[in-house]
Amino acid sequence: MNKTKEVxxxxxxxxxxxxxxxxxxxxxxxxxxxxxxxxxKRLEECGCNLIRIAIPDMEAAFAITEIKKASKVPIxxxxxxDHRLAIESIKRGIDKIRLNPSNIKNIENIKKVVLxxxxxxxxxxxxxxxxxxxxxxxxxxxxxxxxxxxxxINILESLEFYNIVxxxxxxxxxxxxxxxxxxxxxxxxxxxxxxxxxxxxxxxxVKSTIGLVRILSDGIGDTIRISLTGELENEVKTxxxxxxxxxxxxxxxxxxxxxxxRSHIDVKKYADRVExxxxxxxxxxxxxxxxxxVNGPGEAKEADIGIAGCGNYLVLFEKGETVDKGxxxxxxxxxxxxxxxx
Numbered sequence: 001m002n003k004t005k006e007v008x009x010x011x012x013x014x015x016x017x018x019x020x021x022x023x024x025x026x027x028x029x030x031x032x033x034x035x036x037x038x039x040x041k042r043l044e045e046c047g048c049n050l051i052r053i054a055i056p057d058m059e060a061a062f063a064i065t066e067i068k069k070a071s072k073v074p075i076x077x078x079x080x081x082d083h084r085l086a087i088e089s090i091k092r093g094i095d096k097i098r099l100n101p102s103n104i105k106n107i108e109n110i111k112k113v114v115l116x117x118x119x120x121x122x123x124x125x126x127x128x129x130x131x132x133x134x135x136x137x138x139x140x141x142x143x144x145x146x147x148x149x150x151x152x153i154n155i156l157e158s159l160e161f162y163n164i165v166x167x168x169x170x171x172x173x174x175x176x177x178x179x180x181x182x183x184x185x186x187x188x189x190x191x192x193x194x195x196x197x198x199x200x201x202x203x204x205x206v207k208s209t210i211g212l213v214r215i216l217s218d219g220i221g222d223t224i225r226i227s228l229t230g231e232l233e234n235e236v237k238t239x240x241x242x243x244x245x246x247x248x249x250x251x252x253x254x255x256x257x258x259x260x261x262r263s264h265i266d267v268k269k270y271a272d273r274v275e276x277x278x279x280x281x282x283x284x285x286x287x288x289x290x291x292x293x294v295n296g297p298g299e300a301k302e303a304d305i306g307i308a309g310c311g312n313y314l315v316l317f318e319k320g321e322t323v324d325k326g327x328x329x330x331x332x333x334x335x336x337x338x339x340x341x342x
Contacts, residue, residue, distance in 0.1 A: 004190045004234030005223055007123050010074025012049055015190035016221040020248050021223040022239045023050035024232060030063040037070040039232055044072055047279055052076040057086045064092035083109035090116050096123040101130040101152035114161050123163045123193055126152045130170035142179050150331055157304045167192035169330055173211035180215050190222035197227060202230040205238050216246055228304035252278040255303055256289040264309025268331055277336050287339060307335050
């Protein structure tokens with residue numbers, strides 16, 4: 001697909017040859033500042049690159065000043081219906097605005113937002129959703145959504161504003177693929193991808209994975225948001241996992257067995273610890289956590305480093321070769337130490 005142009009969002013650049021940026025969205029009204037800040041910290045710790053906040057009213061917009069002070073990553077204001085919320089958000093220092101072309105209809109009001117964003121060098125995402133468009137009786141969904149986005153792009157470009165990100169999302173994975181393909185074929189702006197309202201944890205992860213792997217494998221997607229009902233961290237972890245499997249993310253990959261009656265160790269406990277302590281590592285590294293001699297180190301020989309249960313002790317191995325053995329907690333400490341120093 002076409003290479004997209006680069007767009008700067010605070011300290012992050014998306015598009016071009018830059019990595020796919022991972023984003024998520026706070027699940028609290030921004031005016032609850034301490035709760036919002038706590039959620040931001042949680043997202044930062046698990047690897048989120050961009051954080052979006054809903055701005056349903058002026059109280060939310062006013063909270064941006066304090067939220068920005070507390071965040072290490074760029075903050076995006078999600079705007080619907082009222083252009084004044086976008087204007088106030090820009091004045092408060094937001095890094096990017098998301099506008100839904102289906103629910104701000106007054107062109108003069110849109111122009112007010114665009115001109116201020118241009119003055120402050122703030123990016124705008126034209127974010128359309130299948131669920132919010134109105135279409136002619138004979139117009140199919142893909143054309144209807146594409147036309148809404150295209151119309152908004154024309155407004156921005158008429159004001160010589162090109163700091164644009166685009167997105168078209170829905171909950172149907174086939175529609176989602178086809179509209180993103182059409183956007184990629186017609187525009188060079190960075191594309192934000194996701195499956196809207198994907199659902200609860202397991203179903204949502206499966207649906208998002210099936211839907212987004214197809215898009216990403218076509219070279220489409222410069223930033224990604226996984227929409228899951230539940231804990232914040234799951235959205236980011238799922239996005240990271242999808243990107244890792246497609247070799248589009250630099251970071252640690254943990255290979256762990258599902259456990260069975262042969263397991264000598266609590267694989268989940270140790271895998272969770274290693275995952276938590278290696279989240280910030282930006283190296284392509286495979287780590288194996290195996291429950292018994294059957295699965296490791298033999299079946300995990302492609303891993304760079306790992307541990308495997310063996311009777312009452314653990315073996316520590318590198319590239320399939322045993323390098324040490326001992327008590328479980330001692331070997332886990334050594335494993336983590338080695339990983340952090342690789």
